[in-house]
Amino acid sequence: MKKILLSSLLLFFVTIITAQKTEYTTVTNIPYYSETIAKTDSYIKERCVLDIYYPKNIKGFTTVIWFHGGGLTSGNKELPEGLKDKGFCVVSVNYRLSPKVKAEKCIEDAAAAVAWTFKNIASYGGDNSLILVSGHSAGAFLTLMVGLEKKWLKTYEIDANSIAGLIPLSPQTITHFEIRKERGIPETQPIVDEFAPLYHVRADAPPLLLITGDREKEMLGRYEENAYMARMMKIAGHTQTTLYELQGFGHNMTEPAFPIVVQEIKRITALKKK
Structure with a gap:
């Protein structure tokens, strides 16, 4: 009798857990520029699309916008396994690539995708006060440029401070090497100008979590760039900057x-919902 009762209880709890498991749905290749703009530029029509992976039947969910890496010259939108099935929405973005366009256009596209998300995520059940931006390498550079230099989102009448958090993974914080290449500047020559996140440090920016690989395994001083970024943000008066160095890991x-990204997303979500 005890064994039967135990089995019944176990089956009951398994049924409850299964029933409560969140289901997700994906909508792909949504244009984030207007139809009018896309009609005038075939490359925008081809590249400027995004996918949404979101929890079904849940209202007020958090959204993470993810920008792929690839040096601003390659790569495609992706849904990282590490961000799937975590209770939040992931918006995966494609953007135009250099040298087919100037690298500045990549930033314009990133801003357009973020703006689209702010204006449309509620129709899928999301809360537009809970939108974070993240990405790896070139995507992390775009994350910082859109989140720190307010002019990019101001075009769409959105304050960059509306972003709930910035989580760039191994970004360039000096001027991106593809932009330097366009100008004939060697990639070993550091430049800090309006196309450098470092140029836009400010006290009132969204919470910032910088993550890099091991300083001895990263490319071209990437850890040191981020360490300087973290230091300058703090000197500027920003109180929510954190830097992690992942020992033993390189750029990838x-x-x-x-797991650190997910933890930060959940931390910010909890604070916002208090």
Whole structure:
């Protein structure tokens, strides 16, 4: 009798857990520029699309916008395994690539995708006060540029401070090497100008979590760039900047970084919902 009762209880709890498991749905290749703009530029029509992976039948969910890496010259939108099935929405973005366009256009596209999300995520059940921006490498550079230099989102009448959090993984914080290449500047020559996140440090920016690989394994001083970024943000008066260095991992450090990313997303969500 006790064994039967125990089995029945176990089956009951398994049924409850299964019933409560969140289901997700994906909508792909949504244009984030207007139809009018897309009609005038075939490359925008081809590249400027995003996918939404979101929890079904849940209202007020958090959204993370994810920008892929690839040096601003390659790569495609992706849904990282480390961000799936975590209770929040992931918006995966494609953007135009250099040298087919100037690298500045990549930033314009990133801003357009973020603006689209702010204006449309509520129709899928999301809360537009709970939108974070993240990405790896080139995508992390775009994350910082859109989140720190307010002019990009101001075009769409959105304050960059409306972003709930910035989580760039191994970003360049100096001027991106593809932009320097366009100008004939060697990639070993650091430049800090309006196309450098470092140029836009400010006290009132959204919470910032910087994550890099090991300083001895990263590319071209990437850890040191981020360490300087963290220091300058703090000197500027920003009180919510954190830097993690993942020992033993090089530039491709997304897999060990994702648990930290998810933890930060949940931390910010909890604070916002208090």
